[in-house]
Amino acid sequence: MAEPADSTSSLSLSLSLPADFRRDDFMALHRRDAQELSERVTELSLSKGLLWRGAPACLSMDFVADAVRVGLDADVPPQAGDAAALAAMARRMLGLTQPVAEFERAHHGHPQLGGLIAARPGLRVPQTSTPFEALVWAVTGQQISVHAAISLRRRLMQLVGKRHGGGLLCHPSPEQLAALEPEQLGQAGFSRAKTRTLLELSRRTADGDLPLQGWLDGGAPEEIAARLLALPGIGPWTVSYALLRGYGWLDGSLHGDVAVRRGLQRLLEREEAVSPRETEQWLQGFAPWRALVGAHLWAMQTAAAY
Numbered sequence: 001m002a003e004p005a006d007s008t009s010s011l012s013l014s015l016s017l018p019a020d021f022r023r024d025d026f027m028a029l030h031r032r033d034a035q036e037l038s039e040r041v042t043e044l045s046l047s048k049g050l051l052w053r054g055a056p057a058c059l060s061m062d063f064v065a066d067a068v069r070v071g072l073d074a075d076v077p078p079q080a081g082d083a084a085a086l087a088a089m090a091r092r093m094l095g096l097t098q099p100v101a102e103f104e105r106a107h108h109g110h111p112q113l114g115g116l117i118a119a120r121p122g123l124r125v126p127q128t129s130t131p132f133e134a135l136v137w138a139v140t141g142q143q144i145s146v147h148a149a150i151s152l153r154r155r156l157m158q159l160v161g162k163r164h165g166g167g168l169l170c171h172p173s174p175e176q177l178a179a180l181e182p183e184q185l186g187q188a189g190f191s192r193a194k195t196r197t198l199l200e201l202s203r204r205t206a207d208g209d210l211p212l213q214g215w216l217d218g219g220a221p222e223e224i225a226a227r228l229l230a231l232p233g234i235g236p237w238t239v240s241y242a243l244l245r246g247y248g249w250l251d252g253s254l255h256g257d258v259a260v261r262r263g264l265q266r267l268l269e270r271e272e273a274v275s276p277r278e279t280e281q282w283l284q285g286f287a288p289w290r291a292l293v294g295a296h297l298w299a300m301q302t303a304a305a306y
Helices: 022-030 082-094 099-107 115-118 130-138 146-160 174-177 182-187 192-206 221-229 237-248 258-267 276-284 290-299
Strands: 011-017 039-041 045-052 055-064 067-074
Touching: 011 082, 022 039, 022 045, 022 099, 039 290, 055 082, 099 115, 115 290, 130 192, 130 237, 146 174, 146 182, 174 192, 182 192, 221 237, 237 290, 258 276, 258 290, 276 290
Parallel strands: none
Antiparallel strands: 011 067, 039 045, 045 055, 055 067
16 A cells, blocks of 8 residues: 655555565666666665656665565656556566466476576566566667676666656656667667667657557567567567566567576586577476576576676
8 A cells, every 4th residue: 555655756655575585686687787877776775767657756665574665756746546556566576476486386396497496486587667678678688798788778878868856867768769869879889770679669669559568457478579579670589588577478488598598508417508499499398487497597697687
C-alpha cells in the first residue's frame, strides 16, 4: 500500500521479499557504471534516475531484513494508479514475478545444472524499469564488450540530458531518442547500423506501432519477438535478451551470447569452445526456462555485467 508522504511529488510503499532473494545480484546489475551518473548504489540501497509519465524522477529502493522500501520522487504530482504502477514496476525490476521455485524443483537433480542451482538458490534476473530501456541496452551492447556498452549508454543519457532534481540522469524516452539526429548518435560513438536501429525502434515506439509498454499487460512473447525481428539490426540474441530484461520472459535462447557459451564450456569441463549450435541444442532441453539457465551460466562468471 502507498503511504502519504511530505511532498506531493513523492510516493512510498513496502514490498515483502522471499527468503531466498539475492540482493547482491540485483545491486550488482545497477553498479555497472562506476561513474554513477544514473544509478547510485550502496550495500543496502539503490537510487535510479528514470522518467515517470514523461517527467524526471528518482526511484529509490532501501533493503531492510525481508522487505524493500520503494520510493518515487517525481517532478510531477502523483495521480490515481501511480502507487499500483510503482509497485508493479518494482516487482518486475526485482524479478519477483519470475517463478524460479518451479524451475528449481524441475531441475535441481540435473547432473550438471543441479550444482549451479544449489550454488545460487533463488537466482532471478533483474529487469529494467521499462522494456524500452532493455531494448536500447540490448542494441547498444551488440558485438561489443560490456565495458564499451556501459560507456555508450552513459553518453546517450548525457546527450539527451534529462536529469532529475537530485542530480541523476534519466534514461531517455522513445520520443526523446527519436528526436535525435543520426549525427548526434554517431558523435556519441554509435555505429551507423546501431544508430539506424535505435532511431527506427524509437520512432515506432513513440508513434505506437510498437506498444512496448502495453505488452507488459499480456503480450505474447512470440508476437513481440516477430515484431521486433522485423526491425533492421535486431536479431535473435537482441530479442531474447530484451524479452528477458524487459519482460521477464525466461525461455529465450541465449546461445548466441559469448558469456553463456563460455559458461557452458566450463560447466561441461570442455577444453575446446562450445559452438552456438551446440549451446542451442543443450539449452533446448530446459525449455521453457532456457534464458534462466543462461543466467545461471552468466553467474559462473560475471552475471551482473550483462
